Amino acid sequence: xxxxxxxxxxxxxxxxxxxxxxxxxxxxxxxxxxxxxxxxxxxxxxxxxxxxxxxxxxxxxxxxxxxxxxxxxxxxxxxxxxxxxxxxxxxxxxxxxxxxxxxxxxxxxxxxxxxxxxxxxxxxxxxxxxxxxxxxxxxxxxxxxxxxxxxxxxxxxxxxxxxxxxxxxxxxxxx
Amino acid sequence: xxxxxxxxxxxxxxxxxxxxxxxxxxxxxxxxxxxxxxxxxxxxxxxxxxxxxxxxxxxxxxxxxxxxxxxxxxxxxxxxxxxxxxxxxxxxxxxxxxxxxxxxxxxxxxxxxxxxxxxxxxxxxxxxxxxxxxxxxxxxxxxxxxxxxxxxxxxxx
Numbered sequence: 001x002x003x004x005x006x007x008x009x010x011x012x013x014x015x016x017x018x019x020x021x022x023x024x025x026x027x028x029x030x031x032x033x034x035x036x037x038x039x040x041x042x043x044x045x046x047x048x049x050x051x052x053x054x055x056x057x058x059x060x061x062x063x064x065x066x067x068x069x070x071x072x073x074x075x076x077x078x079x080x081x082x083x084x085x086x087x088x089x090x091x092x093x094x095x096x097x098x099x100x101x102x103x104x105x106x107x108x109x110x111x112x113x114x115x116x117x118x119x120x121x122x123x124x125x126x127x128x129x130x131x132x133x134x135x136x137x138x139x140x141x142x143x144x145x146x147x148x149x150x151x152x153x154x155x156x157x158x159x160x161x162x163x164x165x166x167x168x169x170x171x172x173x174x175x
Numbered sequence: 176x177x178x179x180x181x182x183x184x185x186x187x188x189x190x191x192x193x194x195x196x197x198x199x200x201x202x203x204x205x206x207x208x209x210x211x212x213x214x215x216x217x218x219x220x221x222x223x224x225x226x227x228x229x230x231x232x233x234x235x236x237x238x239x240x241x242x243x244x245x246x247x248x249x250x251x252x253x254x255x256x257x258x259x260x261x262x263x264x265x266x267x268x269x270x271x272x273x274x275x276x277x278x279x280x281x282x283x284x285x286x287x288x289x290x291x292x293x294x295x296x297x298x299x300x301x302x303x304x305x306x307x308x309x310x311x312x313x314x315x316x317x318x319x320x321x322x323x324x325x326x327x328x329x330x331x332x
Contacts, residue, residue: 069238071257073289101240103255126243126330134244137316138285156286156315 034133036153040065040144041131045122048105048112053122055144058095062151062170063144067099067124067135070107074157075139079115081160085167086119092171093146099124101138145170206294206310208287213312214279216321222279223249229277231309234268236261236296237282241317245328247281252332256282256296265299274304281310283317 033041040055040063047053055063066082068075086096098121100108105123112121129135132142133153143152143166152166206212214222222231233249235242236256246252253268254261269278278300282292293310300308313320322328 069284071238071255071291072285073291074285101238103239124240126240129240129244134318134322136241136245136318136322137283155319 032133033131034142034150034153036150038150040142040148040150041128043128043131045099045128047120047122048109051120053097053120055097058097059148060146061093061095062089062146062167063142064094064096064167065099065132065142065144066096067101067129067132067138067140069101069138070111071102072138076111078139078141078157078160079117083115083118085164089167089171094167094171095119098122099128101129101135143167143170146173206297208312208314212297212308212310214309215312216324216326219247219279219281219311220326223247231277231279232269232272233279233281234265234296235282236265236280236292237284237317239332241284243330243332245317245322245330247321248327248329250281253296255292256280256299257291261292262295262299265296266303269300269303269305272305275307276305277307277309278305279309279311281313281317283311283313283321285316287312287314 032038043053043055045053055065064082064085066075066078068079070076082096082098085094096119098117098119100121101124102108108121108123111117124135132140137155139154139157141154141158141163142150143163145151151170152163154163222228223233233247233251234253235246235250236253238255239252242250242252251268253265256262256265269276272278280293280296280300282290282296284290284292290313297308297310
């Protein structure tokens with residue numbers, strides 16, 4: 001019967017599309033370094049004062065990891081808000097960490113003092129950036145959940161209301 | 176005074192203005208999206224892959240940490256043209272080249288309107304008299320507009 005055959009063809013196409021979409025979804029999430037749902041790459045750096053700075057220091061906290069640079073105008077625009085987040089959400093378990101992609105540390109020191117940054121900043125490297133899937137344009141911001149997995153990734157200037165909502169959601173999740 | 180004199184004066188002024196504009200190097204304001212000095216990523220890719228025509232000198236004028244992760248094969252690293260060191264290196268690299276050499280500049284560190292490097296580099300080459308300079312138009316960043324499209328890259332210095 002032609003109608004029955006048409007229905008069967010439509011069902012077959014729908015199943016094929018669903019399988020394909022599922023495969024695409026799995027490949028985009030959690031399988032590559034820096035992908036959402038994947039474990040955040042460990043790092044052991046020194047902050048601008050020479051103190052050790054490791055992601056493992058913040059186990060159990062929500063971490064906002066921001067790749068930025070002093071020459072990056074959109075990055076500079078985000079910093080005052082990030083300072084506010086550290087003040088506002090720090091007591092609830094948020095920790096901001098800045099990774100500068102500047103070629104030279106001097107302007108980073110100057111910027112840190114000028115803007116009275118209240119969270120640790122380290123100078124990044126190509127290797128660290130690659131462990132987060134590559135930072136091939138700035139800014140790039142990751143939110144890491146209390147479980148140590150990447151909960152969100154934002155390439156380019158982040159929409160602050162969206163980020164804030166995600167931070168609050170992660171902070172309210174179980175420890 | 177003949178009536179035609181004011182008209183001739185205005186005409187001469189307009190002609191002079193047009194001539195000066197045509198002779199002076201293009202300014203960085205010409206780097207607005209869609210302008211003739213820009214190359215889109217797909218256009219550059221075709222140019223690099225083509226066997227015909229002049230191969231461009233491809234210069235990266237962005238930050239080194241981004242270049243080391245991924246850059247266009249054949250590109251030479253100059254350094255961030257937003258600082259003096261980068262511009263000095265750019266001047267030194269091109270000073271012995273003929274002024275009609277096809278040079279393509281690129282960065283991709285951040286969204287086009289915020290890139291601190293491509294405009295100083297472009298202006299520098301214009302000031303030196305280079306008249307065949309193009310700039311790779313990267314709307315968002317190198318990752319989004321080149322790497323994510325599957326275009327070729329290599330890493331390292």
